[in-house]
Amino acid sequence: MHLLLSKLNKSWYVTFFIGACVVVWMTAKLHTDSQIVPLSPLIETSIDCSTQSKNNKRSFVIYSGGETSSLLLNEIACADPIINRQYGEVSSYWGVSDVNTIRMLGNGKADLALVKENIMSALKAEDTHGYKKVAYYPNYKTYLISLYEKPVLTKEYFLDKTIGLVDYPTSRSGHIVPKKLFTELGLTLSRMNIVYASSHNELREMLTAGKVDIISSYWQSEDQEKLSRNYITSIADSVSGTSWYLRLAKQNEDLLCASQRFLKDFASQQESSYYQKLTLVKSNCSSAEKNEGEL
Numbered sequence: 001m002h003l004l005l006s007k008l009n010k011s012w013y014v015t016f017f018i019g020a021c022v023v024v025w026m027t028a029k030l031h032t033d034s035q036i037v038p039l040s041p042l043i044e045t046s047i048d049c050s051t052q053s054k055n056n057k058r059s060f061v062i063y064s065g066g067e068t069s070s071l072l073l074n075e076i077a078c079a080d081p082i083i084n085r086q087y088g089e090v091s092s093y094w095g096v097s098d099v100n101t102i103r104m105l106g107n108g109k110a111d112l113a114l115v116k117e118n119i120m121s122a123l124k125a126e127d128t129h130g131y132k133k134v135a136y137y138p139n140y141k142t143y144l145i146s147l148y149e150k151p152v153l154t155k156e157y158f159l160d161k162t163i164g165l166v167d168y169p170t171s172r173s174g175h176i177v178p179k180k181l182f183t184e185l186g187l188t189l190s191r192m193n194i195v196y197a198s199s200h201n202e203l204r205e206m207l208t209a210g211k212v213d214i215i216s217s218y219w220q221s222e223d224q225e226k227l228s229r230n231y232i233t234s235i236a237d238s239v240s241g242t243s244w245y246l247r248l249a250k251q252n253e254d255l256l257c258a259s260q261r262f263l264k265d266f267a268s269q270q271e272s273s274y275y276q277k278l279t280l281v282k283s284n285c286s287s288a289e290k291n292e293g294e295l
Helices: 002-033 067-078 081-086 098-105 117-123 125-129 172-184 200-208 221-225 253-268 285-290
Strands: 059-063 089-093 112-115 131-136 140-146 162-166 193-197 214-217 232-239 243-247
Touching (some): 059 098, 067 081, 067 089, 067 253, 098 117, 112 117, 117 125, 117 243, 125 131, 125 243, 162 172, 172 232, 200 214, 253 285
Parallel strands (some): 059 112, 162 193, 162 214
Antiparallel strands (some): 140 232
């Protein structure tokens, strides 16, 4: 009799526990189902531009850095006759970061992308998705730039300084090179006062506003309007520039030529002298355009 009561008692506890779990689950479900909020996109997108091919569902996707330049390139590409012939819309994405780059190129989502060669090689996107380099920017030097004094490359100099860097780890001039320097000088990065910016332009704004003492970046001719060449110190002689890659899964000579054409137009409208120096990779586009329409 005692054994029977013990079993019943244990059975009652188990039943109660299971019932309580069910009640909690149902209560949580009722309270959360109506409150589910969709996650925001990982990458911000510009306003999509529709071409004249209204019934064409294909989208030409561009991935680059900076909202202003992305919107400009979107407008230029959308007006191109070849893009209008082959696509129904042009979508531009910005917000360059490692995660975003992997998402856009590792999956072959972008048709045209501004990327560093080492990233493209690491992703093996050229072999996997047929990306081809169509244009590139020149190599450049990396500098520590200050507003009132020439930076000195000693450990003691940086101890009480606020340093401005860009917040994406693949940037050589704004992230990799300066951090390598600080480590070689014996500084502990976690103890340094480092402030991160989303772009090199924002770095310059932070410096001129007095929010940081020094930034790590490249030097461009227009910097002389607000900064002095006497207050820059070189920390790397040659950093490879970024390149434009076009996804060409098939032989699409028209698209290649169109991309180089509107990228050249895009470069001519840049305010930065550095981004005006775009070099097109050698192709057959000159002869193709010359013979267009001939049989």
